[in-house]
Amino acid sequence: MQTARELDVLRTAVAAFRDAGETVALVPTMGALHEGHLTLVRAAKARADRVAVSIFVNPTQFGPNEDLAAYPRQLAEDSAMLEAEGVDLLWAPDAGEMYPEGFASAISVAGVSEGFCGASRPGHFDGVATVVGKLFNQVRPDVALFGEKDWQQLAVIRRMARDLDLMQPHADAILGVPTVREADGLAMSSRNRYLSSDQRAAAATLPRAMGEAIARIEAGEPARAALVALEEKLLAAGFGQVDYAGLADAASLEPIDAPGERPARLMVAARIGGTRLIDNMAVEPPRR
Known part of the structure:
Protein backbone atom coordinates (compact mmCIF):
# COMPACT_ATOMS: atom_id res chain seq x y z
CA MET A 1 0.00 0.00 0.00
CA GLN A 2 1.30 3.42 -0.96
CA THR A 3 0.75 6.32 1.43
CA ALA A 4 0.52 9.88 0.11
CA ARG A 5 0.79 12.89 2.42
CA GLU A 6 1.21 15.53 -0.33
CA LEU A 7 -1.17 16.25 -3.20
CA ASP A 8 1.39 15.83 -5.97
CA VAL A 9 2.27 12.36 -4.65
CA LEU A 10 -1.42 11.43 -4.57
CA ARG A 11 -2.00 12.61 -8.12
CA THR A 12 1.04 10.74 -9.41
CA ALA A 13 -0.23 7.53 -7.83
CA VAL A 14 -3.75 7.95 -9.23
CA ALA A 15 -2.35 8.82 -12.67
CA ALA A 16 -0.45 5.52 -12.68
CA PHE A 17 -3.72 3.64 -12.07
CA ARG A 18 -5.38 5.55 -14.90
CA ASP A 19 -2.48 4.96 -17.28
CA ALA A 20 -2.90 1.24 -16.64
CA GLY A 21 -6.60 1.48 -17.55
CA GLU A 22 -7.71 0.73 -13.98
CA THR A 23 -10.81 2.00 -12.19
CA VAL A 24 -10.54 3.65 -8.76
CA ALA A 25 -12.88 3.53 -5.77
CA LEU A 26 -12.60 6.05 -2.91
CA VAL A 27 -13.58 5.49 0.71
CA PRO A 28 -13.40 8.80 2.61
CA THR A 29 -12.89 8.47 6.39
CA MET A 30 -11.72 10.43 9.41
CA GLY A 31 -9.73 7.48 10.68
CA ALA A 32 -10.20 5.63 14.00
CA LEU A 33 -11.22 2.75 11.76
CA HIS A 34 -13.55 -0.06 12.78
CA GLU A 35 -15.40 -2.91 11.09
CA GLY A 36 -17.86 -0.48 9.52
CA HIS A 37 -15.05 1.23 7.63
CA LEU A 38 -13.52 -2.09 6.60
CA THR A 39 -16.91 -3.17 5.22
CA LEU A 40 -16.78 -0.10 2.97
CA VAL A 41 -13.29 -1.09 1.85
CA ARG A 42 -14.44 -4.60 0.95
CA ALA A 43 -17.40 -3.22 -0.98
CA ALA A 44 -15.03 -0.87 -2.81
CA LYS A 45 -12.75 -3.75 -3.79
CA ALA A 46 -15.74 -5.48 -5.39
CA ARG A 47 -16.49 -2.40 -7.52
CA ALA A 48 -13.11 -1.18 -8.78
CA ASP A 49 -9.63 -2.32 -9.73
CA ARG A 50 -7.96 -0.07 -7.17
CA VAL A 51 -9.09 1.20 -3.77
CA ALA A 52 -8.03 4.52 -2.26
CA VAL A 53 -8.91 5.43 1.32
CA SER A 54 -8.59 8.92 2.73
CA ILE A 55 -7.98 9.66 6.41
CA PHE A 56 -8.45 13.28 7.35
CA VAL A 57 -10.00 14.69 10.53
CA ASN A 58 -11.72 17.63 8.90
CA PRO A 59 -11.74 20.71 11.17
CA THR A 60 -14.34 22.58 9.11
CA GLN A 61 -17.13 20.14 10.00
CA PHE A 62 -16.67 20.51 13.76
CA GLY A 63 -18.47 23.24 15.71
CA PRO A 64 -16.75 25.40 18.34
CA ASN A 65 -17.92 23.21 21.24
CA GLU A 66 -17.49 19.84 19.53
CA ASP A 67 -14.85 17.13 19.89
CA LEU A 68 -12.22 18.07 17.28
CA ALA A 69 -9.31 18.03 19.73
CA ALA A 70 -10.46 14.78 21.35
CA TYR A 71 -11.36 12.98 18.14
CA PRO A 72 -9.25 9.78 18.04
CA ARG A 73 -6.23 9.82 15.76
CA GLN A 74 -4.35 6.55 15.18
CA LEU A 75 -2.80 6.73 11.74
CA ALA A 76 -0.26 3.93 12.24
CA GLU A 77 -2.92 1.49 13.47
CA ASP A 78 -5.36 2.54 10.75
CA SER A 79 -2.70 2.17 8.08
CA ALA A 80 -1.93 -1.37 9.21
CA MET A 81 -5.62 -2.29 9.07
CA LEU A 82 -5.97 -0.91 5.54
CA GLU A 83 -2.85 -2.66 4.31
CA ALA A 84 -4.19 -5.94 5.69
CA GLU A 85 -7.39 -5.37 3.69
CA GLY A 86 -5.45 -4.89 0.46
CA VAL A 87 -6.01 -1.15 0.04
CA ASP A 88 -3.83 0.24 -2.74
CA LEU A 89 -3.51 3.90 -1.75
CA LEU A 90 -3.87 5.81 1.53
CA TRP A 91 -4.37 9.57 1.23
CA ALA A 92 -3.53 11.10 4.61
CA PRO A 93 -2.96 14.86 4.26
CA ASP A 94 -2.57 17.24 7.18
CA ALA A 95 -4.75 20.32 7.58
CA GLY A 96 -2.20 22.57 5.90
CA GLU A 97 -2.16 20.36 2.80
CA MET A 98 -5.96 20.20 2.60
CA TYR A 99 -6.54 23.87 3.46
CA PRO A 100 -3.44 25.79 2.35
CA GLU A 101 -2.75 29.31 3.58
CA GLY A 102 -5.33 31.74 2.28
CA PHE A 103 -8.01 29.08 1.69
CA ALA A 104 -11.29 30.97 1.33
CA SER A 105 -13.84 28.78 -0.47
CA ALA A 106 -16.72 26.61 0.68
CA ILE A 107 -19.53 24.47 -0.74
CA SER A 108 -22.99 24.91 0.76
CA VAL A 109 -25.85 22.55 -0.10
CA ALA A 110 -29.33 23.85 0.71
CA GLY A 111 -32.39 21.72 1.41
CA VAL A 112 -31.14 18.30 2.45
CA SER A 113 -28.55 19.87 4.78
CA GLU A 114 -30.94 22.04 6.77
CA GLY A 115 -32.87 19.73 9.10
CA PHE A 116 -31.85 17.05 11.56
CA CYS A 117 -28.04 17.24 12.09
CA GLY A 118 -27.94 20.42 10.00
CA ALA A 119 -30.24 22.18 12.44
CA SER A 120 -28.39 21.02 15.56
CA ARG A 121 -24.88 21.42 14.08
CA PRO A 122 -24.87 24.70 12.12
CA GLY A 123 -22.20 24.77 9.43
CA HIS A 124 -21.44 21.06 9.76
CA PHE A 125 -22.59 20.07 6.29
CA ASP A 126 -20.83 23.01 4.65
CA GLY A 127 -17.63 21.53 6.06
CA VAL A 128 -18.59 18.04 4.89
CA ALA A 129 -19.50 19.15 1.37
CA THR A 130 -16.35 21.23 1.02
CA VAL A 131 -13.93 18.53 2.10
CA VAL A 132 -15.67 15.78 0.13
CA GLY A 133 -15.76 18.01 -2.94
CA LYS A 134 -12.02 18.50 -2.56
CA LEU A 135 -11.45 14.76 -2.09
CA PHE A 136 -13.41 14.03 -5.26
CA ASN A 137 -11.32 16.55 -7.21
CA GLN A 138 -8.09 15.23 -5.73
CA VAL A 139 -8.70 11.51 -6.36
CA ARG A 140 -11.22 11.68 -9.26
CA PRO A 141 -12.64 8.26 -8.35
CA ASP A 142 -14.98 6.26 -10.54
CA VAL A 143 -17.03 5.37 -7.48
CA ALA A 144 -17.14 6.56 -3.86
CA LEU A 145 -18.59 4.66 -0.91
CA PHE A 146 -20.12 5.96 2.32
CA GLY A 147 -21.87 4.29 5.24
CA GLU A 148 -25.64 4.67 5.46
CA LYS A 149 -25.35 5.43 9.18
CA ASP A 150 -24.67 9.03 8.14
CA TRP A 151 -27.76 9.10 5.92
CA GLN A 152 -28.04 12.88 5.79
CA GLN A 153 -24.37 13.19 4.86
CA LEU A 154 -24.93 10.74 2.01
CA ALA A 155 -27.90 12.81 0.78
CA VAL A 156 -25.87 16.03 0.93
CA ILE A 157 -22.97 14.53 -1.04
CA ARG A 158 -25.26 13.11 -3.72
CA ARG A 159 -27.04 16.47 -4.04
CA MET A 160 -23.70 18.27 -4.36
CA ALA A 161 -22.55 15.89 -7.09
CA ARG A 162 -25.75 16.38 -9.07
CA ASP A 163 -25.81 20.14 -8.68
CA LEU A 164 -22.15 20.62 -9.62
CA ASP A 165 -22.27 18.12 -12.53
CA LEU A 166 -19.51 16.01 -11.06
CA MET A 167 -18.54 13.17 -13.38
CA GLN A 168 -15.94 11.42 -11.22
CA PRO A 169 -17.76 10.22 -9.31
CA HIS A 170 -21.16 10.86 -10.91
CA ALA A 171 -23.96 11.21 -8.37
CA ASP A 172 -25.18 7.70 -9.24
CA ALA A 173 -21.71 6.34 -8.44
CA ILE A 174 -21.86 7.65 -4.85
CA LEU A 175 -22.92 4.49 -3.09
CA GLY A 176 -24.35 3.92 0.37
CA VAL A 177 -23.36 0.76 2.22
CA PRO A 178 -25.74 -0.56 4.92
CA THR A 179 -24.91 0.31 8.52
CA VAL A 180 -22.72 -2.20 10.32
CA ARG A 181 -23.96 -2.91 13.84
CA GLU A 182 -22.62 -4.41 17.03
CA ALA A 183 -24.16 -7.63 18.35
CA ASP A 184 -26.66 -5.62 20.43
CA GLY A 185 -27.69 -3.50 17.45
CA LEU A 186 -25.77 -0.30 18.19
CA ALA A 187 -24.43 1.25 14.99
CA MET A 188 -20.65 1.07 14.82
CA SER A 189 -19.04 4.49 15.24
Whole structure:
Protein backbone atom coordinates (compact mmCIF):
# COMPACT_ATOMS: atom_id res chain seq x y z
CA MET A 1 0.00 0.00 0.00
CA GLN A 2 1.30 3.42 -0.96
CA THR A 3 0.75 6.32 1.43
CA ALA A 4 0.52 9.88 0.11
CA ARG A 5 0.79 12.89 2.42
CA GLU A 6 1.21 15.53 -0.33
CA LEU A 7 -1.17 16.25 -3.20
CA ASP A 8 1.39 15.83 -5.97
CA VAL A 9 2.27 12.36 -4.65
CA LEU A 10 -1.42 11.43 -4.57
CA ARG A 11 -2.00 12.61 -8.12
CA THR A 12 1.04 10.74 -9.41
CA ALA A 13 -0.23 7.53 -7.83
CA VAL A 14 -3.75 7.95 -9.23
CA ALA A 15 -2.35 8.82 -12.67
CA ALA A 16 -0.45 5.52 -12.68
CA PHE A 17 -3.72 3.64 -12.07
CA ARG A 18 -5.38 5.55 -14.90
CA ASP A 19 -2.48 4.96 -17.28
CA ALA A 20 -2.90 1.24 -16.64
CA GLY A 21 -6.60 1.48 -17.55
CA GLU A 22 -7.71 0.73 -13.98
CA THR A 23 -10.81 2.00 -12.19
CA VAL A 24 -10.54 3.65 -8.76
CA ALA A 25 -12.88 3.53 -5.77
CA LEU A 26 -12.60 6.05 -2.91
CA VAL A 27 -13.58 5.49 0.71
CA PRO A 28 -13.40 8.80 2.61
CA THR A 29 -12.89 8.47 6.39
CA MET A 30 -11.72 10.43 9.41
CA GLY A 31 -9.73 7.48 10.68
CA ALA A 32 -10.20 5.63 14.00
CA LEU A 33 -11.22 2.75 11.76
CA HIS A 34 -13.55 -0.06 12.78
CA GLU A 35 -15.40 -2.91 11.09
CA GLY A 36 -17.86 -0.48 9.52
CA HIS A 37 -15.05 1.23 7.63
CA LEU A 38 -13.52 -2.09 6.60
CA THR A 39 -16.91 -3.17 5.22
CA LEU A 40 -16.78 -0.10 2.97
CA VAL A 41 -13.29 -1.09 1.85
CA ARG A 42 -14.44 -4.60 0.95
CA ALA A 43 -17.40 -3.22 -0.98
CA ALA A 44 -15.03 -0.87 -2.81
CA LYS A 45 -12.75 -3.75 -3.79
CA ALA A 46 -15.74 -5.48 -5.39
CA ARG A 47 -16.49 -2.40 -7.52
CA ALA A 48 -13.11 -1.18 -8.78
CA ASP A 49 -9.63 -2.32 -9.73
CA ARG A 50 -7.96 -0.07 -7.17
CA VAL A 51 -9.09 1.20 -3.77
CA ALA A 52 -8.03 4.52 -2.26
CA VAL A 53 -8.91 5.43 1.32
CA SER A 54 -8.59 8.92 2.73
CA ILE A 55 -7.98 9.66 6.41
CA PHE A 56 -8.45 13.28 7.35
CA VAL A 57 -10.00 14.69 10.53
CA ASN A 58 -11.72 17.63 8.90
CA PRO A 59 -11.74 20.71 11.17
CA THR A 60 -14.34 22.58 9.11
CA GLN A 61 -17.13 20.14 10.00
CA PHE A 62 -16.67 20.51 13.76
CA GLY A 63 -18.47 23.24 15.71
CA PRO A 64 -16.75 25.40 18.34
CA ASN A 65 -17.92 23.21 21.24
CA GLU A 66 -17.49 19.84 19.53
CA ASP A 67 -14.85 17.13 19.89
CA LEU A 68 -12.22 18.07 17.28
CA ALA A 69 -9.31 18.03 19.73
CA ALA A 70 -10.46 14.78 21.35
CA TYR A 71 -11.36 12.98 18.14
CA PRO A 72 -9.25 9.78 18.04
CA ARG A 73 -6.23 9.82 15.76
CA GLN A 74 -4.35 6.55 15.18
CA LEU A 75 -2.80 6.73 11.74
CA ALA A 76 -0.26 3.93 12.24
CA GLU A 77 -2.92 1.49 13.47
CA ASP A 78 -5.36 2.54 10.75
CA SER A 79 -2.70 2.17 8.08
CA ALA A 80 -1.93 -1.37 9.21
CA MET A 81 -5.62 -2.29 9.07
CA LEU A 82 -5.97 -0.91 5.54
CA GLU A 83 -2.85 -2.66 4.31
CA ALA A 84 -4.19 -5.94 5.69
CA GLU A 85 -7.39 -5.37 3.69
CA GLY A 86 -5.45 -4.89 0.46
CA VAL A 87 -6.01 -1.15 0.04
CA ASP A 88 -3.83 0.24 -2.74
CA LEU A 89 -3.51 3.90 -1.75
CA LEU A 90 -3.87 5.81 1.53
CA TRP A 91 -4.37 9.57 1.23
CA ALA A 92 -3.53 11.10 4.61
CA PRO A 93 -2.96 14.86 4.26
CA ASP A 94 -2.57 17.24 7.18
CA ALA A 95 -4.75 20.32 7.58
CA GLY A 96 -2.20 22.57 5.90
CA GLU A 97 -2.16 20.36 2.80
CA MET A 98 -5.96 20.20 2.60
CA TYR A 99 -6.54 23.87 3.46
CA PRO A 100 -3.44 25.79 2.35
CA GLU A 101 -2.75 29.31 3.58
CA GLY A 102 -5.33 31.74 2.28
CA PHE A 103 -8.01 29.08 1.69
CA ALA A 104 -11.29 30.97 1.33
CA SER A 105 -13.84 28.78 -0.47
CA ALA A 106 -16.72 26.61 0.68
CA ILE A 107 -19.53 24.47 -0.74
CA SER A 108 -22.99 24.91 0.76
CA VAL A 109 -25.85 22.55 -0.10
CA ALA A 110 -29.33 23.85 0.71
CA GLY A 111 -32.39 21.72 1.41
CA VAL A 112 -31.14 18.30 2.45
CA SER A 113 -28.55 19.87 4.78
CA GLU A 114 -30.94 22.04 6.77
CA GLY A 115 -32.87 19.73 9.10
CA PHE A 116 -31.85 17.05 11.56
CA CYS A 117 -28.04 17.24 12.09
CA GLY A 118 -27.94 20.42 10.00
CA ALA A 119 -30.24 22.18 12.44
CA SER A 120 -28.39 21.02 15.56
CA ARG A 121 -24.88 21.42 14.08
CA PRO A 122 -24.87 24.70 12.12
CA GLY A 123 -22.20 24.77 9.43
CA HIS A 124 -21.44 21.06 9.76
CA PHE A 125 -22.59 20.07 6.29
CA ASP A 126 -20.83 23.01 4.65
CA GLY A 127 -17.63 21.53 6.06
CA VAL A 128 -18.59 18.04 4.89
CA ALA A 129 -19.50 19.15 1.37
CA THR A 130 -16.35 21.23 1.02
CA VAL A 131 -13.93 18.53 2.10
CA VAL A 132 -15.67 15.78 0.13
CA GLY A 133 -15.76 18.01 -2.94
CA LYS A 134 -12.02 18.50 -2.56
CA LEU A 135 -11.45 14.76 -2.09
CA PHE A 136 -13.41 14.03 -5.26
CA ASN A 137 -11.32 16.55 -7.21
CA GLN A 138 -8.09 15.23 -5.73
CA VAL A 139 -8.70 11.51 -6.36
CA ARG A 140 -11.22 11.68 -9.26
CA PRO A 141 -12.64 8.26 -8.35
CA ASP A 142 -14.98 6.26 -10.54
CA VAL A 143 -17.03 5.37 -7.48
CA ALA A 144 -17.14 6.56 -3.86
CA LEU A 145 -18.59 4.66 -0.91
CA PHE A 146 -20.12 5.96 2.32
CA GLY A 147 -21.87 4.29 5.24
CA GLU A 148 -25.64 4.67 5.46
CA LYS A 149 -25.35 5.43 9.18
CA ASP A 150 -24.67 9.03 8.14
CA TRP A 151 -27.76 9.10 5.92
CA GLN A 152 -28.04 12.88 5.79
CA GLN A 153 -24.37 13.19 4.86
CA LEU A 154 -24.93 10.74 2.01
CA ALA A 155 -27.90 12.81 0.78
CA VAL A 156 -25.87 16.03 0.93
CA ILE A 157 -22.97 14.53 -1.04
CA ARG A 158 -25.26 13.11 -3.72
CA ARG A 159 -27.04 16.47 -4.04
CA MET A 160 -23.70 18.27 -4.36
CA ALA A 161 -22.55 15.89 -7.09
CA ARG A 162 -25.75 16.38 -9.07
CA ASP A 163 -25.81 20.14 -8.68
CA LEU A 164 -22.15 20.62 -9.62
CA ASP A 165 -22.27 18.12 -12.53
CA LEU A 166 -19.51 16.01 -11.06
CA MET A 167 -18.54 13.17 -13.38
CA GLN A 168 -15.94 11.42 -11.22
CA PRO A 169 -17.76 10.22 -9.31
CA HIS A 170 -21.16 10.86 -10.91
CA ALA A 171 -23.96 11.21 -8.37
CA ASP A 172 -25.18 7.70 -9.24
CA ALA A 173 -21.71 6.34 -8.44
CA ILE A 174 -21.86 7.65 -4.85
CA LEU A 175 -22.92 4.49 -3.09
CA GLY A 176 -24.35 3.92 0.37
CA VAL A 177 -23.36 0.76 2.22
CA PRO A 178 -25.74 -0.56 4.92
CA THR A 179 -24.91 0.31 8.52
CA VAL A 180 -22.72 -2.20 10.32
CA ARG A 181 -23.96 -2.91 13.84
CA GLU A 182 -22.62 -4.41 17.03
CA ALA A 183 -24.16 -7.63 18.35
CA ASP A 184 -26.66 -5.62 20.43
CA GLY A 185 -27.69 -3.50 17.45
CA LEU A 186 -25.77 -0.30 18.19
CA ALA A 187 -24.43 1.25 14.99
CA MET A 188 -20.65 1.07 14.82
CA SER A 189 -19.04 4.49 15.24
CA SER A 190 -15.63 5.86 16.12
CA ARG A 191 -17.37 7.82 18.87
CA ASN A 192 -18.60 4.68 20.64
CA ARG A 193 -15.17 4.45 22.28
CA TYR A 194 -16.03 7.57 24.28
CA LEU A 195 -18.74 5.65 26.18
CA SER A 196 -18.18 4.30 29.68
CA SER A 197 -19.26 0.70 30.27
CA ASP A 198 -22.57 1.84 31.79
CA GLN A 199 -23.18 4.28 28.96
CA ARG A 200 -22.34 1.63 26.39
CA ALA A 201 -24.91 -0.73 27.89
CA ALA A 202 -27.54 2.03 27.91
CA ALA A 203 -26.69 3.02 24.33
CA ALA A 204 -28.10 -0.28 23.06
CA THR A 205 -31.52 1.15 23.92
CA LEU A 206 -31.24 3.39 20.85
CA PRO A 207 -31.60 0.74 18.11
CA ARG A 208 -34.14 -1.20 20.19
CA ALA A 209 -36.34 1.85 20.73
CA MET A 210 -36.05 2.73 17.04
CA GLY A 211 -37.13 -0.78 16.06
CA GLU A 212 -40.13 -0.55 18.38
CA ALA A 213 -41.14 2.83 16.97
CA ILE A 214 -40.86 1.53 13.41
CA ALA A 215 -43.02 -1.48 14.23
CA ARG A 216 -45.71 0.81 15.62
CA ILE A 217 -45.61 3.14 12.62
CA GLU A 218 -45.70 0.25 10.17
CA ALA A 219 -48.71 -1.13 12.06
CA GLY A 220 -50.54 2.13 11.36
CA GLU A 221 -50.01 4.07 14.59
CA PRO A 222 -49.53 7.84 14.13
CA ALA A 223 -45.83 8.57 13.84
CA ARG A 224 -45.94 11.37 16.39
CA ALA A 225 -47.10 9.03 19.17
CA ALA A 226 -44.44 6.45 18.28
CA LEU A 227 -41.72 9.13 18.25
CA VAL A 228 -42.78 10.50 21.65
CA ALA A 229 -42.56 6.97 23.07
CA LEU A 230 -39.11 6.55 21.49
CA GLU A 231 -37.83 9.73 23.12
CA GLU A 232 -39.25 8.71 26.49
CA LYS A 233 -37.50 5.33 26.29
CA LEU A 234 -34.15 6.96 25.53
CA LEU A 235 -34.41 9.46 28.38
CA ALA A 236 -35.49 6.72 30.81
CA ALA A 237 -32.48 4.61 29.76
CA GLY A 238 -29.99 7.35 30.65
CA PHE A 239 -29.72 9.50 27.53
CA GLY A 240 -29.46 13.12 28.60
CA GLN A 241 -30.95 14.72 25.50
CA VAL A 242 -32.66 13.75 22.26
CA ASP A 243 -31.55 16.22 19.58
CA TYR A 244 -34.17 14.93 17.17
CA ALA A 245 -36.34 11.93 16.38
CA GLY A 246 -38.21 12.30 13.13
CA LEU A 247 -39.65 10.57 10.11
CA ALA A 248 -38.35 11.82 6.76
CA ASP A 249 -38.58 11.22 3.04
CA ALA A 250 -35.47 9.15 2.36
CA ALA A 251 -34.35 11.23 -0.63
CA SER A 252 -35.32 14.82 0.15
CA LEU A 253 -35.18 14.47 3.98
CA GLU A 254 -38.38 16.51 4.18
CA PRO A 255 -40.20 15.65 7.43
CA ILE A 256 -43.29 13.52 6.87
CA ASP A 257 -46.15 12.42 9.13
CA ALA A 258 -46.40 8.88 7.79
CA PRO A 259 -44.57 6.65 5.30
CA GLY A 260 -46.16 6.53 1.86
CA GLU A 261 -45.17 5.22 -1.55
CA ARG A 262 -41.69 6.82 -1.42
CA PRO A 263 -38.98 5.33 0.85
CA ALA A 264 -38.86 6.80 4.37
CA ARG A 265 -36.29 6.84 7.14
CA LEU A 266 -36.53 7.19 10.90
CA MET A 267 -33.78 9.66 11.86
CA VAL A 268 -32.52 9.96 15.46
CA ALA A 269 -29.71 11.77 17.27
CA ALA A 270 -29.31 11.58 21.04
CA ARG A 271 -26.67 12.36 23.62
CA ILE A 272 -25.46 10.10 26.39
CA GLY A 273 -22.80 11.52 28.66
CA GLY A 274 -20.65 13.69 26.41
CA THR A 275 -21.24 11.54 23.33
CA ARG A 276 -23.69 12.24 20.52
CA LEU A 277 -24.98 9.14 18.73
CA ILE A 278 -26.87 9.14 15.43
CA ASP A 279 -28.79 6.39 13.68
CA ASN A 280 -31.41 5.88 11.01
CA MET A 281 -33.51 3.00 9.76
CA ALA A 282 -35.87 2.35 6.85
CA VAL A 283 -39.62 2.58 7.48
CA GLU A 284 -42.17 0.81 5.28
CA PRO A 285 -45.75 1.96 4.65
CA PRO A 286 -48.36 0.62 7.11
CA ARG A 287 -49.40 -2.94 6.36
CA ARG A 288 -52.93 -3.28 4.97
